[in-house]
Structure formats: C-alpha cells, structure tokens
Amino acid sequence: MEERTKIGELTPVNIPIQMLAITDRSGKVTPIWFRFETEEHQIEKIAIERTISRDESFSVGIREKKFICSAIIDDRRRLIELRYHVENQKWRIFRFLS
Amino acid sequence: MTAPDRYIFHVDANSAFLSWSAAYRVSVLCETTDLRTIPSIVGGDQEKRHGIVLAKSVPAKKYNIQTGEAIVTTLQKCPHLTVIPPDYGLYVNASRAFINILKKYSDHVIQYSIDEAWAIFDGFESLYGKGQMVKFAYDLKDEIKETLGFTVNIGISTNFLLSKMAGDFSKPDKVHTLFSEEVEKKMWPLPVSELFFVGRATTKKLFSLGIRTIGDLAKADEEMMKAHLKTPGKIIQEYARGGDLQPYMFTHDANKGYGNSLTAPQDITTVEYARHLLLSLCETVGARLRADEVKISVVSVHITTFEFVYSNKQMQLLSPTDVTEEIFIHACKVFDLLWDKRTPIRQIGVHTGKVQSDAGRQYNLFDMQRFDRLETLNHTIDRIRNRFGEDAIKRASFLEGNVTHMSGGLDKERRSGVTIGIDVENEKTRII
Numbered sequence: 001m002e003e004r005t006k007i008g009e010l011t012p013v014n015i016p017i018q019m020l021a022i023t024d025r026s027g028k029v030t031p032i033w034f035r036f037e038t039e040e041h042q043i044e045k046i047a048i049e050r051t052i053s054r055d056e057s058f059s060v061g062i063r064e065k066k067f068i069c070s071a072i073i074d075d076r077r078r079l080i081e082l083r084y085h086v087e088n089q090k091w092r093i094f095r096f097l098s
Numbered sequence: 099m100t101a102p103d104r105y106i107f108h109v110d111a112n113s114a115f116l117s118w119s120a121a122y123r124v125s126v127l128c129e130t131t132d133l134r135t136i137p138s139i140v141g142g143d144q145e146k147r148h149g150i151v152l153a154k155s156v157p158a159k160k161y162n163i164q165t166g167e168a169i170v171t172t173l174q175k176c177p178h179l180t181v182i183p184p185d186y187g188l189y190v191n192a193s194r195a196f197i198n199i200l201k202k203y204s205d206h207v208i209q210y211s212i213d214e215a216w217a218i219f220d221g222f223e224s225l226y227g228k229g230q231m232v233k234f235a236y237d238l239k240d241e242i243k244e245t246l247g248f249t250v251n252i253g254i255s256t257n258f259l260l261s262k263m264a265g266d267f268s269k270p271d272k273v274h275t276l277f278s279e280e281v282e283k284k285m286w287p288l289p290v291s292e293l294f295f296v297g298r299a300t301t302k303k304l305f306s307l308g309i310r311t312i313g314d315l316a317k318a319d320e321e322m323m324k325a326h327l328k329t330p331g332k333i334i335q336e337y338a339r340g341g342d343l344q345p346y347m348f349t350h351d352a353n354k355g356y357g358n359s360l361t362a363p364q365d366i367t368t369v370e371y372a373r374h375l376l377l378s379l380c381e382t383v384g385a386r387l388r389a390d391e392v393k394i395s396v397v398s399v400h401i402t403t404f405e406f407v408y409s410n411k412q413m414q415l416l417s418p419t420d421v422t423e424e425i426f427i428h429a430c431k432v433f434d435l436l437w438d439k440r441t442p443i444r445q446i447g448v449h450t451g452k453v454q455s456d457a458g459r460q461y462n463l464f465d466m467q468r469f470d471r472l473e474t475l476n477h478t479i480d481r482i483r484n485r486f487g488e489d490a491i492k493r494a495s496f497l498e499g500n501v502t503h504m505s506g507g508l509d510k511e512r513r514s515g516v517t518i519g520i521d522v523e524n525e526k527t528r529i530i
Contacts, residue, residue, distance in 0.1 A: 013128040058246060059121055059122070059125040060118050060125070060188060060195070061195025062191060095128050
C-alpha cells in the first residue's frame with residue numbers, strides 16, 4: 001500500500017520503509033534505523049532506540065516477523081510496530097502503538 | 099472396507115475466498131472492519147464482465163445472496179454491500195498453509211479442492227480413544243484459527259462421503275461427527291439435494307419419484323431407482339445408505355470432450371471480431387487435444403447473446419483431427435450458420451467431441467488443405483510454448499487488438515496448480 005504520511009498522526013498504517021537491521025548468528029533480527037518518504041516528499045530517518053518484543057505470525061499463510069520498538073519521532077518517544085514480510089523481504093510500519 | 103480405527107476428517111475452510119481476504123485485511127493490513135462481520139462478497143472483475151459472486155460472508159447470506167449470481171443483482175438486494183476483488187495469489191498461499199497444518203498430523207492428506215481436504219488418521223484411536231478424536235478435531239480447528247486467522251469446519255467419520263456430509267451440517271467454525279450408526283438420525287432427515295453428487299437435475303427427477311429426503315432415497319426401491327436413473331441412481335442410493343465414495347471419484351476420467359469459452363470484454367457485433375475470438379479459443383482447445391494425444395471429430399460452437407439467450411450448433415468432421423486450423427475452419431462454418439449477424443454476443447465457446455485416442459489421419463478426397471503439414475507445425479509450436487512459455491510464439495493476427503492469443507480456461511493469474519487433480523493410486527495430491 002503506497003501511502004505517504006506525516007509522522008505524528010496516530011492511525012496511519014502500512015507505510016513502506018527502507019530498513020537497516022542486523023541479523024545475529026542465531027538468525028535474530030534487530031532493526032537499527034529506517035527511513036521513508038513523507039507527504040512533503042522528504043526523506044525522514046528514524047533511529048530505533050530499543051526493540052521491546054519480537055513475534056512471528058503466519059496469518060493466511062503469510063509469514064511475517066513482528067517487532068515492537070520504541071523510537072524518538074518528532075521529539076516524542078513512541079511505540080511502533082514494524083513488520084517484516086519474510087517472503088518478499090519488505091519492511092513496513094504496521095501501526096503506531098502510542 | 100475401512101479398518102475400525104481409521105478416522106477420516108473432512109476439513110473445509112468456511113466461505114474460503116471471503117474469509118481469506120478478510121483475514122488478510124485484518125491481520126496483515128491492520129484494517130479495522132472485518133469483512134466477515136458485515137455483508138460482503140468477493141466478486142469477479144466487473145469491467146471484464148466476470149461480475150459474479152465468488153464468495154459471500156455470513157451476514158450477506160441473510161440478504162439471500164447466492165454464490166454465482168451477478169453482482170448487479172446483489173447490489174439491488176443489499177445496497178450497502180461491500181464488494182472486494184479476488185486475490186488468487188493469497189488464496190493459494192492460504193490453501194497451502196492450511197494443508198500443511200493437516201500434514202503435520204497426518205501423512206495421508208487428500209486435497210479435494212482449493213479449500214477442502216480429507217485427512218486420514220489411521221491408528222489414532224489406540225492413541226487417543228474414540229471420544230478423544232472429537233477433542234483432537236476441536237484442537238485442530240482451533241490451531242488453524244489461531245495460526246492462520248480463518249475458521250474451518252471439520253466432519254469426522256470413518257468414510258470419505260460421511261465425513262464430507264458431516265462437514266456441511268452447520269457452519270462456521272464447527273466440528274460434526276457422522277458415523278455409520280448416526281446416518282439414520284443425522285443424515286436421513288436432510289433434503290435429498292444436500293447429498294453429495296445430487297445436483298439440480300437429479301433432484302428434480304427424484305422429486306418426481308416422490309423422493310424428498312435422503313432417507314426416502316435410502317429406502318427407495320432399488321429396481322425403480324435403476325429404471326429411472328440408471329447406474330448413477332444406484333450410486334447415490336448407496337451414498338444415502340452411508341456407503342463410501344467410489345474410487346473413481348478421485349480420478350479424472352478421460353475427457354468426453356474438450357471445450358473452452360469466454361465472455362467477451364465487449365459484445366461481439368462483427369464477424370471479424372467473433373472469428374478472432376474463435377481462433378484464440380481453437381488455439382487453446384487444439385493445444386489441449388494434442389497434449390492429451392487425442393483427436394476429435396465433432397466441433398460445436400455455442401453463443402450466449404447479450405440477453406443471455408443460449409444457442410449452439412455442431413458439425414461432424416470427415417476425419418478425426420487435432421489441428422488448430424482445421425478446428426477453426428469448422429468452428430467458423432458452424433458459427434456462420436448459428437449467428438444471425440445482428441444480435442450482439444456476450445459469450446462464445448468452442449467445444450469438441452467424439453474423442454478418439456488412436457486415430458490416424460484419414461485422407462479424403464476433399465481435404466483441400468494439407469493438414470498433415472499443419473499437424474507437424476502445430477506440434478512444433480506446442481513444444482516451443484512448453485519450453486519458452488505460452489507467449490513465446492503467436493499468430494500475427496493477435497499482434498494488434500485486445501484479443502489474447504490463447505483464450506478460455508483459467509486466467510493466467512488463477513492457474514495455481516493447487517487443484518490440479520488427485521492421484522488415487524497414491525492418494526496424494528499433485529501440487530506443483
């Protein structure tokens with residue numbers, strides 16, 4: 001879903017992002033920072049403070065890794081749920097939790 | 099006969115296409131409205147005029163919306179109906195994931211269609227006990243719901259037919275049993291049309307014989323059944339009595355005919371356009387004949403006008419053939435006799451019959467074209483297409499215009515290979 005959004009709104013979901021993440025030797029993935037295009041066509045880069053929890057889902061046969069992370073966005077600490085689609089290897093912001 | 103401790107589960111996804119799309123929208127796209135809780139349907143592409151209902155939600159059922167009816171009429175029944183397009187890639191994914199869960203527990207899974215399968219549990223009774231098989235089915239159903247996000251119905255029995263009948267009792271998200279001792283109580287009161295293999299035509303015949311419920315059919319006089327319905331009558335009576343599916347249910351018989359049809363993107367009003375479509379249909383039919391190494395000697399064409407009036411006509415060939423051009427020439431002849439050249443045509447189809455598998459070419463005095471050369475050419479083209487894809491080679495006449503060069507059958511996006519057929523010998527699905 002191609003949606004360009006302004007950060008700060010609570011509801012926007014499914015924003016495709018570019019992600020830098022590290023994978024350790026056991027296969028554990030940790031997101032480091034990501035960037036995306038805002039409504040004003042600017043590239044915004046956001047560093048992830050902490051990955052709070054990890055989970056996996058297999059809904060309707062689609063394997064996804066879920067990450068709940070905290071990050072400082074517009075001088076505010078926010079919780080975001082990031083998702084990684086294992087098959088097509090795309091990252092997105094699934095939703096803002098706070 | 100089945101061994102006493104063999105259990106068969108029939109697992110069927112509840113309104114599969116709709117619930118798969120709904121589950122995807124809720125759990126992957128994070129949408130807030132669940133399509134399963136509002137009147138909604140999965141509908142074909144209205145622009146391509148495939149606008150029929152493919153699947154419906156439970157609330158949509160309350161508006162008397164039927165699978166297969168036109169989207170236009172459903173909107174009259176329920177103006178606030180949500181219509182979503184199908185996503186075949188997703189369905190194939192969901193279907194595979196669902197079959198894989200079954201395969202975790204049984205090495206013997208027979209997929210019957212994209213959304214239903216039988217799983218055979220042999221020797222589980224000694225592990226779990228009879229009562230526990232029902233509990234196991236509940237656990238299995240819940241596991242599918244939790245991991246994949248959609249609900250299924252499970253029918254438990256000791257044979258294939260009864261488990262399928264049980265799975266259809268009430269929906270959604272239910273487990274039902276139908277063991278042979280329960281047939282009289284649970285299956286016999288149902289209307290005969292509910293029985294597997296009994297379609298509309300058979301129901302009508304049975305009604306005229308005074309048979310209304312499955313119980314009536316089971317108790318009906320065998321001689322009378324045979325007199326009125328021949329062998330199929332005997333088979334469905336066997337089913338009504340709780341007999342198992344015939345092994346041939348799992349094999350695909352040799353085709354009696356090969357045909358393809360299409361709904362034109364716009365009404366056909368000129369002979370040229372109609373011939374163009376006929377040629378593209380003949381391409382597909384011809385390729386199928388050659389792939390199965392058979393020849394046909396009857397070509398028929400059917401048309402459905404814009405007012406949904408159906409008509410068809412057929413022609414006998416002088417000698418059996420599998421040559422696209424020969425089929426096309428005859429299809430055009432038949433079509434010219436069939437169409438009044440005025441009424442716009444909505445749907446057109448080519449069907450071939452009198453299939454022979456070992457026919458050589460019968461040369462006759464009137465063969466004006468050198469069909470044996472074309473035969474070689476056709477085989478070469480088939481080989482090229484097999485190797486490099488269907489679009490690797492096509493007739494120049496298809497370069498312009500919007501007619502695809504091989505029409506009919508499933509759209510490319512729908513050719514998933516999931517429901518390719520069941521091989522009984524090994525009782526395994528052939529999934530590509």
